Each structure stands twice: as C-alpha cells, then as structure tokens.
Amino acid sequence: SQTIHQWPATLVQPVGSPLSLECTVEGTSNPNLYWYRQAAGRGLQLLFYSVGIGQISSEVPQNLSASRPQDRQFILSSKKLLLSDSGFYLCAWSAPAAGGPQHFGDGTRLSIL
Amino acid sequence: SQKIEQNSEALNIQEGKTATLTCNYTNYSPAYLQWYRQDPGRGPVFLLLIRENEKEKRKERLKVTFDTTLKQSLFHITASQPADSATYLCAHGSGNTGKLIFGQGTTLQVKP
Numbered sequence: 251s252q253t254i255h256q257w258p259a260t261l262v263q264p265v266g267s268p269l270s271l272e273c274t275v276e277g278t279s280n281p282n283l284y285w286y287r288q289a290a291g292r293g294l295q296l297l298f299y300s301v302g303i304g305q306i307s308s309e310v311p312q313n314l315s316a317s318r319p320q321d322r323q324f325i326l327s328s329k330k331l332l333l334s335d336s337g338f339y340l341c342a343w344s345a346p347a348a349g350g351p352q353h354f355g356d357g358t359r360l361s362i363l
Numbered sequence: 364s365q366k367i368e369q370n371s372e373a374l375n376i377q378e379g380k381t382a383t384l385t386c387n388y389t390n391y392s393p394a395y396l397q398w399y400r401q402d403p404g405r406g407p408v409f410l411l412l413i414r415e416n417e418k419e420k421r422k423e424r425l426k427v428t429f430d431t432t433l434k435q436s437l438f439h440i441t442a443s444q445p446a447d448s449a450t451y452l453c454a455h456g457s458g459n460t461g462k463l464i465f466g467q468g469t470t471l472q473v474k475p
Contacts (some may be wrong), residue, residue, distance in 0.1 A: 256406075274392065282461045292390065293467035294407070307460075340406050348461045349395055350416075354406030 252277035256341045256355030262341040265363055269314075269328040271358050273341030276322065281343040283324040284352065285316055300324060303348070336362045365390045369453055369466035377474055382443045384469045386436040386453030393455035396436045400429055401450045401468065411438075411452075443473045 253276045263269060275281055282301050286294040298316035306316050313332050317325045324341055338359055341357045342352040366389045376382050386396065395414045399407035413420045413429045413436065420427045427437040440447050450470045454463040 284462070291467075293466040296462060299462055301460065306369050339441075342406070344461045345459075348410075349456055349462065351397060351409035351412060352461075352463060353409065357404070359404070
C-alpha cells in the first residue's frame, strides 16, 4: 500500500533562518506531488506541484521554493524565513492521471519567532 | 476566477440526525468535485468524488450530490455520530494536472 511521510511534525524557527521540509512517498511510481499551506481556520492554499523529477510549478509568488530530486521525494525550502511563513504545511500525492483523489501527509506545524 | 465556497460557520447537530454541508462554486462547472475530512492537526482524508455527469454518489452513511444548475454540491452524513465531528473540505479539479482548489471547509460538531 502507498504511504506518505512528512517531517518534522513541528518546527520552531527564528526569522531569517533557512527552512527545509521533506516529504517522501512509498508504494507508488511517478506520482504527482503537492505542497500546501493552511492558515488557522482556513482552507488549503496550493504552493507548488510537480508532475515529475525536476518539474516544479509555483502557484503563488512567495519566499519559498520546492525541489523534486527523486521520483518520490519533494522538498520545500526557504533561504530566509519571514514571520508570514508561519502555518501548517501539508504534502500530498496523487496518481499521475488527473481527477483522482489526493493523499495527504500529517503536516508540519511551522512557527516563526 | 473560479471560486469554491463553503459555509464558514460551524454546523452543530444532535447525534442521530442527518448533517448536510454545502459547497458552492462560481463560473464554470468543474469536471468533478471531491470531499475530504480533516481532523485537528492532521492532513485531510479523501472521502468521495463525484463527476459532473453523476447526480449522486453514496458510501456507507455518506451521500454527495452534484447540481450543475445550482452550481452546488451537498454532502450528507446520515445517522451522525460524535466521531463524525471534524472539518469537511470540498475541492474541485483544475485543468489536467490533478491540481485541486479547496474551499475553506465547514466544521461539523455532533453532540451526543
């Protein structure tokens, strides 16, 4: 069966520090991969998605970047965190064909001090 | 641009009653709508998908309808239980990439 792992579960970082969040998927090949951010009491905002290794599409201009160095690995990064980067970050995967469900990890709660 | 809207007010119902949650979209009819459940501090979990040519979809105590005339999807939980308490998210597909646009979610509270 397929599983998705996200870590760390919580993270507290000072303003201006770098960020690296990692997401890995097991049990499937060539998945579509997604990074979302969710503000408290709000819906999910799509940040990045990827349909293959090295293929990254950015949905909103921001202080973050994403990379996909391997088929089932998706990394969210920042060189210098801002206070506004605080939030709940979720990684998800879906089968390559459009229209199928997305499967989410348990998220990273990021607090910027 | 396409928007998807859910009632931001929490829905409080008594155990055993049917919960009905609403999802409205603007502009064009999406090819499909998906419903997810999200518990506090967890990622969303997929529940049901309904396509635009389907009027209704069922899974155990869950039922979803899709009305392209009203531009609306309704999500029903029959015989609700306190364990059904969660936030429910509606989403629709965007293009051929598998991307989803999510509503802000509606929180359901089922009281014993």
